[in-house]
Amino acid sequence: MAAEPEICVLSNGRITANIASWGATITSLLVPDAQGDLADVVLGFDTLEPYLKGMAPYFGCIVGRVANRIKNGKFDLNGVEYSLPINNGPNSLHERKDGEYPSITFQYESKDGEEGYPGDVTVRATYSLPEATTLRLDMEAIPANKATPISLAQHTYWNLAGHNSGSILDHSIQIWAKHVTPVNENTIPTGEIMPVQDTPFDFTTEHKIGDRISDVPGGYDHNYVLDSGDEKNGLKHAAKLKDPSSSRTLDLWTDAPGMQFYTANYVNGITGKGGAVYGKHAGVCLETQGFPNAINQPNFPSVVVQPGAKYKHAMLFEFSA
Template sequence: MAAKLAKEPEILELSNGSITAKIATWGATITSLLVPDAHGNLADVVLGFDTLEPYMKGISPYFGCIVGRVANRIKDGKFTLNGVEYSLAINNGPNSLHGGLKGFDKVVWDVVERKGGECPSITFQYHSKDGEEGYPGDVTIRATYSLRHSTTLRLDMEAVAENKATPINLAQHTYWNLAGHNSGHTLDHSIQIWGKHITPVDENTIPTGEIVPVKDTPFDFTTEHKIGARINDVPGGYDHNYVLDCGDEKNGLKHAVKLKDPSNSRTLDLWTDAPGMQFYTANYVDSISGKSGAVYVKHSGVCLETQGFPNAINQPNFPSVVVQPGDKYKHSMLFEFSA
């Protein structure tokens, strides 16, 4: 199918008969995802809005979108690369968060390919210009959502740095509630994370540079626990980067997390090739009017943001997020649903 260049943002549908996703050209955002439980009952398992207007007005706390050029936080909105200091917009306390004031979540992406058939897919593309939000160099980003199997959604992201070295760290920022987006808090969901270490943070949620074991702490999800079991032992709730260091591999992707809702046994297994994952329990969501009259409150969803480590551009001991001119950044994730 011929490329369709961005005009007015729109919501597109991707379905294989088992699961149905609605994905907007605004932010390459998953606005709805219908997934069956063991009895075949469908529920929309992602938080979001019925129309594009709230996303475009900035009411959304990154519901369902792709964030970049650099996901998560950069300390003081500053970094130095090849001897040049760059300054970014400050939009999260003293930090720059998720690409700045107008990150990739707040732009219209072009639809460059749509495929039907047994493995339907949609490919979005965005060109980020040199200097955009303070970042160096032109970057072309592609994101392909595909339905690989009856209940599997895959996302493949790639970005090419065209003319300058630049940090690139994309993340998919869906808020999951496997009981259904309108079913209240997720503290009863159980979760297992294949990470034996986290990157602890300071008072501004910036990693200290340490990598510490989770053993014997409230951050230990190497075996399955309810999200709410120890959340009160974590000031403010979970909003931490896990080092994905102990998962099985499949097709080049490692097992990052298993999320399960006890009320209907709906389960999400997430596989990725990213080194880290931000586990965030919607601590700052406060009475947001969402789809079909639902009101989203604190802990209404769970974010599982596979990523490079936060503030890696300023932490030489973290895996580098710098992409050299002509090189390609790649990041894939597989969302497997079962019940």
């Protein structure tokens, strides 16, 4: 039996994360600026009720089995066609670990046929604070009896000026990717790997998010091919996000092949923490992942995991000011 959903606190005296056992969701993250002043840099709600009622556009949660879009909600695997519904919100069991730094692990048992996916899968997500201002997330999943696609993503909406500070269009970002996977009118990848050079998608050097967003119909909601970042401890440098007002910086490292860069284009008047109203572009998502619709695109890196094999996905969020 899963326990009643609750919010767990992970703190090392410098940063404090509130993480809900419902969807392993980051509901709050307090991070200092250069003067040591703390701000909550993630969009969310004060209580669990809005999350449980599905009022959040995936604020802070881990999305799976396969994050992002699968064309027509269908795929073939080993001669069987699978059809998927759209949404879910799993409960999680969790445990605290006593180690050299604070950490907490959430576990979820996904049953054969859940949301239409094949096979039983055990999913674990461990949040830890390995350094003074660093949050790490390690995700793993093990299919028990059938091959299945797995591509988990962490869906936090970041605003480094503070969750209640308005638009992130003045934030600047650098993304270590020379290519994106362009999409059709239904935002499904076409299968092409497109160079970003000389396009509004080029963040190989630092740019303000708002500088060219009007040249992208609907705003940024695209998968970047992480192909040019430095490596550290087996993780690639994916992105550097900066807020000019507070000087807070987030460096993101990962071992995933792609990253969805999403500028909260569909957030519209959601009342969040402390009565803050989140509008369009109130946050930015940096969701490292397998490529969207990879299960139907043979030229994309495979997201199929065989029984007994282990899916692993790490993210390192380094904050500075």
